Amino acid sequence: MLKIEGLTAEIDGKQILKGIDLEVPQGEIHAVMGPNGSGKSTLSYVLAGREGYEVTGGTATFNGHDLLAMEPEERATTGLFLAFQYPVELPGVGNANFLRTALNAIRRGKGEPELDAMQFLKLARARMKELSMPEDMLKRGVNVGFSGGEKKRNEVLQMALLRPGLAILDETDSGLDIDALKIVADGVNAMRGPEFSSLVITHYQRLLNYIVPDRVHVLMNGRIVQSGGPELAKSLEETGYTAVQAA
């Protein structure tokens, strides 16, 4: 379970998160919705451990582990996964090499044996087939020359291979056409189960038609201002964020 209490954080002295309280019980998928500038991306980066964000107060634990005390790679081996809004291109790093290095790092962290190249390829090919990804994406540089949709599918492929306990999807729907959106949603839904929880961060309700959340939270001006069931996303779509602000 992800448990965030009173989390405050700033960038360059500017406070962005102003006291976040949020719990995502194991096995549940929660959505965090909010307008631009509400702190959505900051929340995901702070949880994943990106440099440049200063946590000024509060706690964030995952299954009892103090996330904020760990290096990014330690958080990942603990089971946290951040699907990036803008996946980074790594020219000269082959996708297959990247995926295998990451997978084996996670497996080492879990005390599982590492996979050799053959075992890895077999597994990767199976997962790629499920995500309708062409096999040559393994040979290319990580995200290099990938379309927006391919990059997002590559994120979901990483998630499917690393099998995190908690996936934070940072505006994974941005820049996706409806077909790509469905593939990405299918990838996330396939992970659903008692061992998997997810925080789906999005501006729009559209993605939540395909990944139906257990709970929806509204993030505005660095705070969770409203929480509810999946119907909250729909009403937000109709009334907009300004109505929430007024409420």
Added chain:
Amino acid sequence: MNAQFEAGPEGFLRRYEGLNNRLPGIRQPWVVALREQAANAFRSKGFPSRKLEAWRYTDLALLAQTGFGEALTPVDEDFALPEATAPQRVVFLDGRFRADLSDGLARSLGANLSAAEGLLGSVARVDDLPLAALNTMLFEDGALIDLPAGADGGAIELLSIIQSGDRPVTVHPRHVIRLGAGARLVLIERALGRGEGRYLHNPVVEIVLEEGAHLTHARIQQEGPGGIFLSTVFANAAAGATYDSFLLHVGAKLSRSEAHVSLNGPKAMAHLNGAQLLADGQHGDCTTFLDHAAPDCASRQTVKTVLAGRSRGVFQGKIHVHQVAQRTDGYQMNQALLLSDQAEIDSKPQLEIYADDVKCSHGATVGELDENQLFYLRARGIPQATARSMLIEAFLQEAVDSVEDETVRAALGTAVAGWWETIA
């Protein structure tokens, strides 16, 4: 012979005078004339000073302050060689040809000087290049490879190992390579150091490529930590010939590789690629002079330098497009990756173009590891040190990818493997 020589150019000149009647070719007037010309040039110039434009960034004080003696490995010493990188191999131990460890097409130059008459000294310049002059004055041996027209020489490793200890030593090998029309060769020149002591390795390579010949030339410098590596390559390419080279600097305290390449006939081609991996305290200098002296020639150059700790890297790349060299197609790129605030790179591209119908582009970048890329890797569970290694390797990949020959790529891969872990 065991004497330690005084420091500075005088030490080398005195040695030349002392060795004079024992150097190979003493009975061959053309060799004596070459040596005398070189000695005169060296006497008048001394070591290059930083006042010279071509030496602004590389200081030879370390060389000038050291008194060198002569390398003295017994010629019959048992020696465990590293694994060969090519099917044929010619081995020089402290500059001396080891027939017992060599096989293939390459011969000893020292023992076959007559066969090199008209070739040796035909490409190298000594008047304005003191280090080439020093080599010409004092060379004792080297490899001679002379392929007839149409021959395929396969792949040869030219391995030079210098042993060092308490007493600084110096070796000046001279390698002479000629490929007849249409001949092909892959040459992997590899310099290894054994021991931690100070030494000077000052090789000169002269290369003549006749029409349509194709030479792939890898130069892998893995000298010991006390080594000073100052090498000069001269290559002339006739019409349709290709000089495809890759320089790698990994070892040595101080290294500079100069290449003087001239495309003398139409449709000749040169690749002057390279990489330097410099750790704390190392200085590496890749300097190239490329003459486009005929029309319709092409040149490609990508040089990458990775600098850690207090290292210093230099890239100087001059491309001279003569007036006759219409339709020249030139590309030059040099990139540096700084892993430390204390590292320094000096980069000097220089294009002189006298023809009007040419396509020449060049670029230079200097950067650090990208924080976004590092975070992306770490967010996937990859430890920071591994993530850094992956990104350094990726930076070099583009340069290594330009090497088409599999044997050479494998040799380069072996030479750089694990470097990233050593500087973490």
